Amino acid sequence: MENYLIAMAVSAGLYALMALGLNVIWGMAGQVNLGLVGFFAVGAYVSALLTLKLGAPIVAGVVAGALAAAAVGAVVSLVTARLRGDYLAIVTLGFAETIRIVASNEIWLTNGTDGLSGIPGPWRAALTPEQFNLFYLCLVAALVIAAFALIERLAHSPFGRVLRAIRDDEQAAAVAGKYPLAFKVKAFAFGSAVLGLSGHYTSYIAPDLFLPLLTLYIKLALLAGGVGNNRGAVLGAVVVVTFLESTRFVVPLIPGLSHVQGAALREFMISAALIATLRLRPQGLLPEARMHPVLEKQK
């Protein structure tokens, strides 16, 4: 039970990290990213291949994974930055699928659908499995806190203000002398870096871990928490992971369901939760703060 709770907390932390990354792209800069799992996969594979095949230190692998995801993110957003938002949605969706196809088929590099195993973890050898799990949880928590502080600082900086201005009215921001293209690409690359950073999270990766469903979970986390609010991103991740895991316990209580039907029912519940959130509380549990002294008074 203890191990289960720790594993759950670790995945909540990873979801929080990814939701924070998505918040920069979607919440602050208003760019739709339907393929965030692709950037996560890029980070995961780059880091795994560097540490596993070239024997690079773990920190170097993680940093390289984040940088690779950022570089890919910059390219993806550059292709569509001048176009309407729906093009970015299509390109990111296609990107994530293509990454998964490449990871499944370039067997010489990624070992195909069998995946890569034995990816080194920090001090895994020196600790017992229980100690390692606990240590890993602390590490993830530290990363979430660091990312939160950094992105919160970013949100209050002039850079974050420009991003919100572009999100709300790109033309007005451009008239005010800000070059939207540069800001959008930077925001997308930075968000992708955070997504890539969360990639080095387990000792085993395979293309099956990077299904579009994960994108949906992270989007749901940010939606539930509050798009544009970093506290909301973290809270939403915890809520979503708790919800996902609690459905695991609720489903067996319903009589007459086979295993497959139960799994399908869990996905139904998640979809229903998404629709209910959008219907009843589209601004999320912690709505984005309106950081404007005059608007704040008028409310």
Added chain:
Amino acid sequence: MRDWRFAGLRVGPQQVENLVIALAVMAAIFAFLAFTRAGKAMRAVADNPTLAGIKGINDTTIARTVSFVGMGLAGLGGMLLGLDTTIDPLTGFRAILSIFAAAVVGGLGSVPGALVGALVVGIGEELSLVILSPNYRSAVGFLAILAVLTIRPRGILGQRAY
């Protein structure tokens, strides 16, 4: 009924029927968008929602109607695909990248563009088998999207993309 053969090709009656239905529906959609009041209102909202609102078009109603019609068309496409091939729960997901590619290559917002785009992407995917492994077939759609957006973002027949 047996398949027809001509010029070394084999065409099944079902495939001909699918083609006829698809062409008829596309012609109807094109005529609807081009000539009817409701169709013009839809294009107006797509082009400039604020201006359409000033002219008294309710964009919520339009959005509902468009979703209704659009999802219906997707359902029709799925049905025709099922008649010709086989279906499973992931049929739609496998096709999604090719469909997006067809829309982008042809030009979003253009009915003839969708037709041309689908032809280009479909033939391109089949021809790609000459140089690529079949596993990469759906990645071809993605490459087509990237190429079109880099060179000609509005697609072959689209109006504009910014």
